[in-house]
Amino acid sequence: xxxxxxxxxxxxxxxxxxxxxxxxxxxxxxxxxxxxxxxxxxxxxxxxxxxxxxxxxxxxxxxxxxxxxxxxxxxxxxxxxxxxxxxxxxxxxxxxxxxxxxxxxxxxxxxxxxxxxxxxxxxxxxxxxxxxxxxxxxxxxxxxxxxxxxxxxxxxxxxxxxxxxxxxxxxxxxxxxxxxxxxxxxxxxxxxxxxxxxxxxxxxxxxxxxxxxxxxxxxxxxxxxxxxxxxxxxxxxxxxxxxxxxxxxxxxxxxxxxxxxxxxxxxxxxxxxxxxxxxxxxxxxxxxxxxxxxxxxxxxxxxxxxxxxxxxxxxxxxxxxxxxxx
Amino acid sequence: xxxxxxxxxxxxxxxxxxxxxxxxxxxxxxxxxxxxxxxxxxxxxxxxxxxxxxxxxxxxxxxxxxxxxxxxxxxxxxxxxxxxxxxxxxxxxxxxxxxxxxxxxxxxxxxxxxxxxxxxxxxxxxxxxxxxxxxxxxxxxxxxxxxxxxxxxxxxxxxxxxxxxxxxxxxxxxxxxxxxxxxxxxxxxxxxxxxxxxxxxxxxxxxxxxxxxxxxxxxxxxxxxxxxxxxxxxxxxxxxxxxxxxxxxxxxxxxxxxxxxxxxxxxxxxxxxxxxxxxxxxxxxxxxxxxxxxxxxxxxxxxxxxxxxxxxxxxxxxxxxxxxxx
Numbered sequence: 253x254x255x256x257x258x259x260x261x262x263x264x265x266x267x268x269x270x271x272x273x274x275x276x277x278x279x280x281x282x283x284x285x286x287x288x289x290x291x292x293x294x295x296x297x298x299x300x301x302x303x304x305x306x307x308x309x310x311x312x313x314x315x316x317x318x319x320x321x322x323x324x325x326x327x328x329x330x331x332x333x334x335x336x337x338x339x340x341x342x343x344x345x346x347x348x349x350x351x352x353x354x355x356x357x358x359x360x361x362x363x364x365x366x367x368x369x370x371x372x373x374x375x376x377x378x379x380x381x382x383x384x385x386x387x388x389x390x391x392x393x394x395x396x397x398x399x400x401x402x403x404x405x406x407x408x409x410x411x412x413x414x415x416x417x418x419x420x421x422x423x424x425x426x427x428x429x430x431x432x433x434x435x436x437x438x439x440x441x442x443x444x445x446x447x448x449x450x451x452x453x454x455x456x457x458x459x460x461x462x463x464x465x466x467x468x469x470x471x472x473x474x475x476x477x478x479x480x481x482x483x484x485x486x487x488x489x490x491x492x493x494x495x496x497x498x499x500x501x502x503x504x505x506x507x508x509x510x511x512x513x514x515x516x517x518x519x520x521x522x523x524x525x526x527x528x529x530x531x532x533x534x535x536x537x538x539x540x541x542x543x544x545x546x547x548x549x550x551x552x553x554x555x556x557x558x559x560x561x562x563x564x565x566x567x568x569x570x571x572x573x574x575x576x577x578x
Numbered sequence: 579x580x581x582x583x584x585x586x587x588x589x590x591x592x593x594x595x596x597x598x599x600x601x602x603x604x605x606x607x608x609x610x611x612x613x614x615x616x617x618x619x620x621x622x623x624x625x626x627x628x629x630x631x632x633x634x635x636x637x638x639x640x641x642x643x644x645x646x647x648x649x650x651x652x653x654x655x656x657x658x659x660x661x662x663x664x665x666x667x668x669x670x671x672x673x674x675x676x677x678x679x680x681x682x683x684x685x686x687x688x689x690x691x692x693x694x695x696x697x698x699x700x701x702x703x704x705x706x707x708x709x710x711x712x713x714x715x716x717x718x719x720x721x722x723x724x725x726x727x728x729x730x731x732x733x734x735x736x737x738x739x740x741x742x743x744x745x746x747x748x749x750x751x752x753x754x755x756x757x758x759x760x761x762x763x764x765x766x767x768x769x770x771x772x773x774x775x776x777x778x779x780x781x782x783x784x785x786x787x788x789x790x791x792x793x794x795x796x797x798x799x800x801x802x803x804x805x806x807x808x809x810x811x812x813x814x815x816x817x818x819x820x821x822x823x824x825x826x827x828x829x830x831x832x833x834x835x836x837x838x839x840x841x842x843x844x845x846x847x848x849x850x851x852x853x854x855x856x857x858x859x860x861x862x863x864x865x866x867x868x869x870x871x872x873x874x875x876x877x878x879x880x881x882x883x884x885x886x887x888x889x890x891x892x893x894x895x896x897x898x899x900x901x902x903x904x
Contacts, residue, residue, distance in 0.1 A: 298691050313671070321660060322851065327653030334647060334674045343688065345639075346672045348660045362669065365624050471851065499855040506857045525648065525797065529825040529852055531832045 254295035263291040313343045314552050315363035319351040319375040323471060324496060324524040325541075326374065329393065332545035333372060340553060342369065349375040350469070360386060370552035373397060389555035391548045394439050402555070402563045404548045405439045411537040411569040412446025415491040415519040418535065420454050422517045422577050424489030427451065429460040430480065430501070431493020431521070433468050440493065443521065447491055459484075463497075473497050477504045488516060495520040495527040498534045502576070518576040532575025540567045580621035589617040639669045640878050641689035645677040645701040649797060650822060650850040651867075652700065655719065658871035659698060666879060668695065675701040676795070686712060696878035699723060715881035717874045720765050728881070728889045730874045731765045737863040737895040738772025741817040741845040744861065746780050748843045748903050750815030753777065755786040756806065756827070757819020757847075759794050766819065769847065773817055785810075789823075799823050803830045814842060821846040821853040824860045828902070844902040858901025866893045 256274075260267045265284065273280050273288040291297070314337055318326045334344050345368060347359040356375060360382060363371055370389035383390045384400040392403045412429070419427045429447045444460050451458025461480055467473050477500055481487060492498035498520030502512055510516050512532065520527055520536035527534040547565055555561045582600075586593045591610065599606050599614040617623070640663055644652045660670050671694060673685040682701060686708060689697060696715035709716050710726040718729045738755070745753045755773045770786050777784025787806055793799050803826055807813060818824035824846030828838055836842050838858065846853055846862035853860040873891055881887045 298687070321657035322654050324650070324653070324851070327650070327656075328648050330653075330656070330672070331647035331674065334672055338674070343692075344672045346656070346660055346670045348657065348664070361624070366669075496851075496855070503855070503857050503859070525650070525822075526852060526855055529822070529829070530856055531829050533829070 254297040256297070258295055259288065259291050259297050262295060263287050311367055311369060312341060313345050313366065313368050314549065315345045315347060315359070315366075315368045315371040317347045317349050317356060317359055317371065317373050317375045319349050320469070321346075321348050324526050325494065325522050325539075328522075328524050328541050329374065329545060332542045333549060335542075336546040336549040340549060342549065342553070351375055351465075357382065364388065369556045372548045372552060373401070389552050389561075391551045391555070393544055393548055396437060396439065402551055402561050402565070403439070404544050404551070404565045404567070406539045406544060406567050406569050408439050408442035408569075409446040411521060411539075412443040412448075412491070413450045414446075414569065414571045415443070415521070415537055416447045416450035416454075416456075416458065418519050418571055418573075418577055419489035419491060419517050420450070420456055422489065422513070424456065424517055426457045426484070426486045427459075427489035427491065428480065428484060428487050429458065429491045429493065430477065431461075431463060431497050433463060433465055443491075443493055471496055473500045474504055477501055478508070481505075481508060481510070489518070490516065491519045491521075493521050495522045495524050495534055495536055498536065498576070499526050499530050502530055502532075502534075513576050513578045517578065519571075520576075523572055527572075527574065535574045535577040536572050538570050538572045540569065543567050580623040582623070584621055585614065585617050585623050588621060589613050637693055637695060638667060639671050639692065639694050640875065641671045641673060641685070641692075641694045641697045643673045643675050643682060643685055643697065643699050643701045645675050646795065647672075647674050650852050651820065651848050651865075654848075654850050654867050655700065655871060658868045659875060661868075662872040662875040666875060668875065668879065677701055677791075683708065690714065695882045698874045698878060699727070715878050715887075717877045717881070719870055719874055722763060722765065728877055728887050728891070729765070730870050730877070730891045730893070732865045732870060732893050732895050734765050734768035734895075735772040737847060737865075738769040738774075738817070739776045740772075740895065740897045741769070741847070741863055742773045742776035742780075742782075742784065744845050744897055744899075744903055745815035745817060745843050746776070746782055748815065748839070750782065750843055752783045752810070752812045753785075753815035753817065754806065754810060754813050755784065755817045755819065756799075756803065757787075757789060757823050759789060759791055769817075769819055797822055799826045800830055803827055804834070807831075807834060807836070815844070816842065817845045817847075819847050821848045821850050821860055821862055824862065824902070825852050825856050828856055828858075828860070839902050839904045843904065845897075846902075849898055853898075853900065861900045861903040862898050864896050864898045866895065869893050 256270055260270045270288055273285050316333055320326050337344050349356040364386055372391050374393045390401040392401050394405055429444050448458050490501055492501055498518055501518050505512050505516055520534040523536045523538035527536045551561045582596055586596045596614055599611050642659055646652050663670050675682040690712055698717050700719045716727040718727050720731055755770050774784050816827055818827055824844055827844050831838050831842055846860040849862045849864035853862045870893055877887045
């Protein structure tokens with residue numbers, strides 16, 4: 253295999269000059285640069301990223317920890333994180349914590365050992381101290397991780413307002429917010445607050461049901477939704493905290509003979525692909541996942557370069573009207 | 579930051595002994611091993627994976643190239659690859675080629691530079707020679723990449739048979755297979771063959787429609803499905819080559835006032851989460867994605883260790899009956 257010495261000899265340059273070209277350091281004429289790349293190609297020389305990363309004590313890899321890859325929200329988020337990173341010549345090391353504290357700590361150790369440029373954390377069991385001890389930038393998405401980290405969120409409170417307003421506009425009198433995980437405190441909890449405040453403001457009966465952690469992991473809410481609808485027969489509108497839940501609301505309504513949107517209005521959250529694949533397709537709150545991913549990656553890179561970055565960035569949401577509201 | 583020398587001094591051992599413990603090489607007593615780990619913990623010593631990887635000229639990272647992260651099939655596949663890798667103490671470097679040859683080649687270069695242990699390739703534009711030149715194990719999933727690689731597939735032909743048999747059992751007389759990408763040759767094309775052979779065997783009219791590449795990337799098939807149904811008004815059964823397409827078939831049928839499953843029977847393929855989230859949920863062919871992912875990761879690791887591995891592994895499929903067939 254060709255080495256940097258072979259490239260230097262063949263190009264008639266010093267190893268130092270070739271190294272400066274590879275590392276994009278100091279002044280190098282375009283002619284020299286072209287010559288080096290030409291010879292590299294001739295000799296099929298592969299700069300050893302591992303060695304370069306060691307000499308620089310950092311690399312162009314960003315760790316991403318999510319709790320759940322197959323959940324449509326995280327699938328969309330990962331896809332957008334990969335794109336944003338790739339656009340900046342960074343790579344993604346993907347870790348699935350399954351929201352288990354032990355696994356998350358193992359991954360943190362592993363990422364530190366691998367000298368990643370930073371971490372995008374979308375899973376939230378680890379305490380602040382453990383993250384601060386990492387000594388690398390940590391950007392959270394839709395999670396609360398505490399001091400020393402920077403968070404990227406969508407405007408969850410506004411999302412709750414928009415959902416409630418849409419249901420009220422459709423004439424609903426008794427509406428329920430369904431979702432949120434009982435145990436974990438998350439920015440998404442603000443959806444409930446925005447929803448309840450808006451119901452109160454308009455004098456509409458609004459209540460909120462939380463789900464169990466187990467339902468979040470199995471992505472299975474049918475039984476819970478059916479129980480809720482049977483116990484609250486006057487319900488004429490539902491704000492589901494994810495499109496995944498909203499799709500299951502449609503299935504339960506079909507089972508119980510409740511027509512959507514004639515007898516029941518439904519608004520989801522996220523705007524992931526499921527929302528446009530159900531019959532009828534789901535009216536939902538669009539979460540700007542592409543922009544959130546891009547922001548998180550930029551914050552990692554800027555923070556890694558020593559810049560001071562905002563500790564909280566909130567991006568706007570909007571209502572996407574489809575077929576589950578009139 | 580503590581170094582290996584600090585660990586050796588504190589433990590009263592030589593650097594060589596500590597290194598042997600870290601690399602699990604040579605005979606080391608359990609007492610020595612315990613001592614080293616105890617001191618590492620005391621000093622908060624992090625073995626530098628980058629340096630270790632350099633000294634070993636390989637590492638415990640596996641590259642994964644997919645064409646499309648957010649497609650529900652690939653989301654499920656990535657999730658399972660990450661799990662299988664993590665179970666073997668390997669990490670995933672995730673790359674999204676968008677099936678663009680240029681991007682794919684860039685990623686291959688990058689992965690080679692990073693001395694990955696191997697590659698799981700689920701994207702298929704690169705020619706055999708480029709892969710052979712990599713000098714690392716390449717395992718494909720549901721792709722044809724040619725000599726020097728090993729493939730993992732599900733039994734696509736059998737899937738086509740099972741889908742056709744289910745539609746015929748439901749009394750369908752004129753059935754259509756919808757899906758497959760016109761341009762790319764893929765193992766999934768065998769679904770069509772199994773389907774057509776079975777129709778012929780049972781004397782049922784079976785035809786096949788291919789989609790355009792653009793539809794695969796935008797995941798948008800409505801217009802095409804509507805055209806097909808209008809041009810073939812006698813159609814009473816559809817075998818969609820993915821659950822994503824099947825979900826859109828349900829939407830188009832609703833739009834055209836065709837009742838599923840009373841007037842139209844539908845069978846999907848993949849068994850991804852969408853298939854259980856539509857109304858009615860989709861009868862589909864289960865692709866054993868978890869087992870396929872586990873097999874691919876094991877083949878990478880075994881091949882990387884110099885073992886001879888099977889060049890083709892085919893895993894069985896089965897019919898999952900839900901609500902779109904009677």
